[in-house]
Amino acid sequence: MRHASGPMHAIACRLHVDETLAAGAAVGLDAPRAHYLRHVLRLDAGATVALFNARDGEWAARIDGFGKGWCSLVVADRRRVPAPEPDLWLLFAPIKRARIDFLVQKATELGASVVWPVFTRRTAMARVNLARLTANAVEAAEQCERLSVPELRADATLEAAVAAWPAERRLLVCAEAGAARPIAATLADIDPTVPLGVLVGPEGGWAPEELSWLLGHPFVLPVGLGPRILRADTAALAALAVVQALRGDGAGRPVDRGAAAPRCDPD
Amino acid sequence: MRHASGPMHAIACRLHVDETLAAGAAVGLDAPRAHYLRHVLRLDAGATVALFNARDGEWAARIDGFGKGWCSLVVADRRRVPAPEPDLWLLFAPIKRARIDFLVQKATELGASVVWPVFTRRTAMARVNLARLTANAVEAAEQCERLSVPELRADATLEAAVAAWPAERRLLVCAEAGAARPIAATLADIDPTVPLGVLVGPEGGWAPEELSWLLGHPFVLPVGLGPRILRADTAALAALAVVQALRGDGAGRPVDRGAAAPRCDPD
Numbered sequence: 049m050r051h052a053s054g055p056m057h058a059i060a061c062r063l064h065v066d067e068t069l070a071a072g073a074a075v076g077l078d079a080p081r082a083h084y085l086r087h088v089l090r091l092d093a094g095a096t097v098a099l100f101n102a103r104d105g106e107w108a109a110r111i112d113g114f115g116k117g118w119c120s121l122v123v124a125d126r127r128r129v130p131a132p133e134p135d136l137w138l139l140f141a142p143i144k145r146a147r148i149d150f151l152v153q154k155a156t157e158l159g160a161s162v163v164w165p166v167f168t169r170r171t172a173m174a175r176v177n178l179a180r181l182t183a184n185a186v187e188a189a190e191q192c193e194r195l196s197v198p199e200l201r202a203d204a205t206l207e208a209a210v211a212a213w214p215a216e217r218r219l220l221v222c223a224e225a226g227a228a229r230p231i232a233a234t235l236a237d238i239d240p241t242v243p244l245g246v247l248v249g250p251e252g253g254w255a256p257e258e259l260s261w262l263l264g265h266p267f268v269l270p271v272g273l274g275p276r277i278l279r280a281d282t283a284a285l286a287a288l289a290v291v292q293a294l295r296g297d298g299a300g301r302p303v304d305r306g307a308a309a310p311r312c313d314p315d
Numbered sequence: 316m317r318h319a320s321g322p323m324h325a326i327a328c329r330l331h332v333d334e335t336l337a338a339g340a341a342v343g344l345d346a347p348r349a350h351y352l353r354h355v356l357r358l359d360a361g362a363t364v365a366l367f368n369a370r371d372g373e374w375a376a377r378i379d380g381f382g383k384g385w386c387s388l389v390v391a392d393r394r395r396v397p398a399p400e401p402d403l404w405l406l407f408a409p410i411k412r413a414r415i416d417f418l419v420q421k422a423t424e425l426g427a428s429v430v431w432p433v434f435t436r437r438t439a440m441a442r443v444n445l446a447r448l449t450a451n452a453v454e455a456a457e458q459c460e461r462l463s464v465p466e467l468r469a470d471a472t473l474e475a476a477v478a479a480w481p482a483e484r485r486l487l488v489c490a491e492a493g494a495a496r497p498i499a500a501t502l503a504d505i506d507p508t509v510p511l512g513v514l515v516g517p518e519g520g521w522a523p524e525e526l527s528w529l530l531g532h533p534f535v536l537p538v539g540l541g542p543r544i545l546r547a548d549t550a551a552l553a554a555l556a557v558v559q560a561l562r563g564d565g566a567g568r569p570v571d572r573g574a575a576a577p578r579c580d581p582d
């Protein structure tokens with residue numbers, strides 16, 4: 049379901065960059081990305097790519113030249129103006145390698161703004177490779193046409209994450225045990241201006257005393273995802289999808305693909 | 316988020332079997348499953364497992380003995396009576412190996428009743444290994460506490476699937492191009508008794524004439540999943556999750572885990 053090209057330019061790919069994007073600005077890429085453009089996509093100087101970040105939007109940029117381990121580009125026209133994106137946090141207990149990469153990619157596609165690994169009582173994993181997860185998030189953002197990349201937070205214990213929790217943000221805890229309400233019914237009762245987070249436990253489930261402790265916090269709402277026992281990654285994706293459809297940006301349409309906002313900046 | 320044990324018996328695992336399940340019935344397992352019980356789970360004769368199917372429900376069964384490539388069990392008490400499960404079809408264009416396995420597993424967890432690979436214009440895969448996909452569905456059903464296993468249909472062209480489509484079933488076509496309505500708004504307008512299917516295109520998207528042709532059918536409704544371009548597997552899982560939450564069994568609770576139906580048959 050991906051598309052590589054827009055209607056106004058032959059855009060070879062989208063790349064997220066931290067640098068300031070403005071007409072005429074020069075941007076340099078590091079060795080892996082220079083290699084990708086030159087040897088994977090086989091682009092030459094003069095080819096156009098898109099560069100983006102949440103602060104400046106998305107811009108067409110022309111490849112100026114390649115060198116040994118670098119690529120320089122000159123920014124041309126703006127294609128998309130910066131726009132608000134969903135404010136939705138995902139907290140999850142780390143899972144095994146293939147599944148955690150997949151989870152971060154999918155959470156990015158589904159519009160999570162913060163992705164935060166938290167260690168619970170029964171979490172089987174001892175470490176998280178934050179750099180690898182960040183690379184997964186960047187690549188997914190490039191492919192799914194987000195302007196932002198989710199913030200990958202350094203892993204923390206669940207206790208520390210809860211202690212630092214902003215009181216006004218509701219935390220939807222996916223719970224297959226106990227008296228959780230269905231996620232759709234819970235969402236219908238939350239003021240649409242209240243920011244949300246989703247918390248998913250490990251494959252081993254919540255320890256009973258851990259769940260009781262969580263539910264004692266005023267910002268926590270236990271939610272159910274139906275009668276089947278979902279794997280941790282499935283539960284996270286299902287919860288994010290339902291939140292976006294019911295009170296996130298699920299009514300939005302991809303740029304360039306319907307009657308919605310044009311892809312290119314009208315300025 | 317999985318649990319291996321129930322409260323009434325020490326149940327080592329759940330296995331789906333086609334045989335009739337009734338008190339006192341003898342059931343034989345094939346070599347791979349006998350191996351799994353004996354050498355992976357390290358069970359001995361006398362241990363209890365759960366056997367289930369949609370027709371007879373879930374039953375405790377005692378291992379009677381192992382032989383060379385077989386295991387025999389005797390069915391004891393019923394743990395769950397048969398119960399209606401969601402009627403929700405998923406049609407999808409085949410994708411690469413790791414992703415298609417994953418998609419079938421997740422669709423099973425999310426309660427798809429029919430899983431049907433269909434070849435579209437831009438589908439990059441030429442073949443589907445139906446036996447492998449079925450094994451993925453069975454294993455996911457065993458883990459997620461379904462009583463049924465989704466029906467894996469033999470792959471077909473999209474044309475053939477549409478030609479055979481039952482007129483009363485609505486087909487929600489995930490479409491990032493054109494004037495699709497948001498999935499939540501579309502679902503709100505469909506009579507809750509009308510059965511549904513979800514159709515997701517390939518990574519390359521719909522060919523424009525293919526999408527126009529699809530939309531010409533009276534049972535087809537194009538739906539949008541928000542402003543980001545989702546990968547095919549993400550789109551399928553998001554659509555299934557939203558359908559279940561809004562008009563499937565999303566209000567149900569896992570057995571044994573709350574105030575909902577008890578796991579064991581009260582008879």
